[in-house]
Amino acid sequence: MEKLIKNALKLAKADYAEIRIQEGVNTSVAYVGKELENIGENTIFGGCVRALFKGGWGFVAFNDIENLPRYVEMACEQARFVGTQESQLAPIPVIHDHVKAKVGIDPADISLTDKQAICNKYNSKILSSRQIQTSNVRYLDSHGTVHFANTDGSFIVQETIFCGISLLAMARDGMNVQQAYYSVGDLQGFSNVQNLEQNVEEVTKRAVDLLTAKPVTGGKYTVIIDPKLCGVFIHEAFGHLSEADFIYENAKMREIMVLGKRFGIDALSIIDDGSMAGEAGYNKYDHEGTPTQKTYLIKHGILTNRLHSRETAAKMHEQPTGNARAVNYAYGPIVRMTNTYMEPRDYTFEKMLSEVDNGIYAIGALGGQTNMEMFTFSAEEAYLIKNGKIQEKIRDVVLTGNVFETLMNIDAIGNDLHIHGGLGGCGKSGQSPLRVGDGGPHVRIQNVVIGGR
Template structure:
C-alpha cells in the first residue's frame, strides 16, 4: 500500500496532493421490538485523492486502487479548472507514523453469535414489562485502518477499533407515548458493551415513569444540567459556532466570535481535544495529517481559539488545530469537532442543588436543534427543585435560548466531569454520523426559558 501511494505521488504536478485510503470490517446487529431486523458483517475498501492548484481543489473518490495514478491526475485536472489564487495551506510537520489500535477486548475476537446473544438478552429485558410498546437495540463495531500520504512527505497509518451499542425503550399508555435511551460507544473495545443488564432495566423504568410524570409549567427557571445535557449543549450550541469554516464564511459570527472577548464567568473553560485516547472522537492525526491537540475554545471565560483545518488556519492567520475530518473516503475533510467538553470546577452537586429555591434538574438530551446562536433542546427526563431538594419528575422539558446569553448565565460549574460517546454522531455538510464525544460536569444556569404547559 505504501509503495502504491508513494509512486502515485512521485510525479505529481500540483501545489499540493494528498491520498487517503481506508479499509476495514464492520459488524451490525439491530433488534426492533421482538424482531431481529438485521445482522451481518461486511468489508469496506476505498480511497480518495485531493489536489490543490492555485487555491482550487479537485477531489476524486475510488474503490479500485490499481488506477491510482489516473485518479491523481483527474483530481489535478479538476483543480486546474477552478484554481485562481496561490496555494493557501498553513504549514504542519512532516510525519511518518504507524498508530496501532489498543483495546481490552477486540470485537474481532468475539463471534457474531455471541454478539447477537448479548443484543437479544438486552432486548428481552426491555420488552419484559407490559407497559413497553416496543424496543430498539442496535450494536455496531468496526475495525479498520486509514493510510494517508501527501506531497509534503507525510505517510501515516492509523488503526481504529470502534464498538458501541444503543438501547431504547418506548412505553405507551393510550395516546401517551414516552421513550428512554442509553448509548455507549468509543475506542476502548468490546468491554464497553458487556454487563449492561442494569442499564436496560433503568431505561425501561425511565420510560414507564415518564408516563405518569406531569408536563412542566412553562416559564423561566434556574436549571441544573447533568453532565450529558451539558455536553450536548456545549457541542451543538457552541462547538459548531467555533468551527472556523463557519466563522470565516459568516460576517455576523466573525463580529461576535472575537478572540479575547468575554463569554462567561472566570470558571468557564470549554475544550476540544482530539488527543484523548479511547474516546469516540480520538485520532492521533486528523484527515490532513495534522496532529490533534487540546484546544481551549474558551479559557477562564475568555474566547481564546477556534477549530481549524490547514486551509481555514491560513485564511484566518491562525494555527491548525487538527480538526479536519471526514466520515469516510468518499468525502473531503471539513472542520469538525472531536471530543468537546466543559472543564470541571469545584462546585459539588449537593451544594449546587441546595442553593436553588425553585428550579429544574434536567437530565440527558433527546435531541434538539440550533439556528445560528439560538438553540432548542429536549431533556430526556427532569425533576422540579424546591427549597434545595429534588421533587417530582416532570416531562416535556424543552430548553430554549441564545447560547451567548446562556453561557453568561452560568453561575456554578461542578466537579464531576463525564464524557460520553455512543452510536450517534455529529452531522455537518452532508457528512453524518461522525464519531465524536462530548461532556462536562453538572452546571447551573440562571434564567433559562423552559417551554411547557
C-alpha cells in the same frame, strides 16, 4: 501499499496533493421490538485523492487502487480547472507514523452469535415490562485502517477499533407515548457493551415513569443540567460556532466570535481535544496529517481559539488544530469537532442543588436544533427542585435560548466530568455520522427559558 501511494503522488501536478485509503470491517446487529431486523458483517475499501492548485481543490474518490496514478491526475486536472487564486495551507510537520489500536477486549475476538445473544438479552429485558410497547437495540463495531500520504512527505497509518450499543424503550398508555434512551460507544473495546443489565433496567423504568410524569409549566427557571446534556449543549450550541470554516464564511459570526471577547464567568473553560485516547472522537492525527491537540476554545471565560483545518488556519492567520475530518474515504475533510467538553471546577452536585429554591434538574437530551446562536433542546427526563431538594418527575422539558446569553448565565460548574460517545454521531455538510465525544460536569444556569404548558 506505501510504495504505490508514494509513486502515485510523484505524478501530482499541483501545489499540494494527498491520498487517503481506508479499509475495514463493520459488524452490526439490530433488534426492533421482537424482530431481529439486521445482523451481519460488511467490508469497506476505498480511497480518495485531493489536490490543490491556485486555491482550487480537486477531489476524486475510488474503490479500486489499480488506477491510482490516473485518479491523482484527475484530481489535479479538476484543481487546475477551478483554481484562480493563491493556495493557502498552514505548515505542519512531516510525519511518518503507524498508530496501532489498543483495546481491552477486541470485538473481533467475539463471535457474531455472542454479539447477537447479548443484544437479544438486553432487548428481551426491555420487552419484559408490560407497559413497554416496543424497543430498539442496536450494536455496532468497526475495525478500520486509514493510510494517508501527502506531497509534503508525510505517510501515516492509523488503526481504530470502535464498539458500541444503543438501547431504546418506548412505553405507552393510550395516546400517551414516552421513550427513554441509553447509548455507549468509543474506542475502548467490547467491554463497554457488557454487563449493562442495570442500564437496561433504568431505561425501561424511565420510559414507564414518564407516562405518569406531569408536563412542565413553562417559564424561566434556574436549571441544573447533567453531564450528558452539558455535552450536547456545548457540542451543538457552541462547538459548531467554533468551527473556523463556518466563521470564515459568515460575516455576522466573525463579528460575534472575536478572540479575546468575554463569554462567561472566570470558571468557564470549553475544550476540544482529539488526543484523548479511547474516547469516541480520538485520532492521533486528523485527515490532513495534522497532530490533534487540546484546544481551549474558551479559557477562564475568554474566547481564545477556534477549530481549524490547514486552509482555514492559513486564511485566518492562526494555527492548525488538527480538526480536519472526513466521515469516510468518499468525502474530503472539513472542520469538525473531536471530543468537546466543559472543563470541571470544584462545585459538588449536592452544593449546587442546595442553593436552588425553585428550579429544574434536566437530564440527557432526546434531540434538539440550533439556528446560528439560538438553540432548542429536549431533555430526556427532568425533575422539579424545591428548597434545595429534588422533587417529582416532570416531562416535556424543552430548553431554549441564545447560546451566548446562556453561557453568561452559568454560575456554578461541577467537579464531576463525564465524556460520552455513543452510536450516534455528528452531522455536517452531508457527512454523518462522524464519531465524536462530548461532555462536561453538572452545570447550573440562571434564567433558562423552559417551554411547556
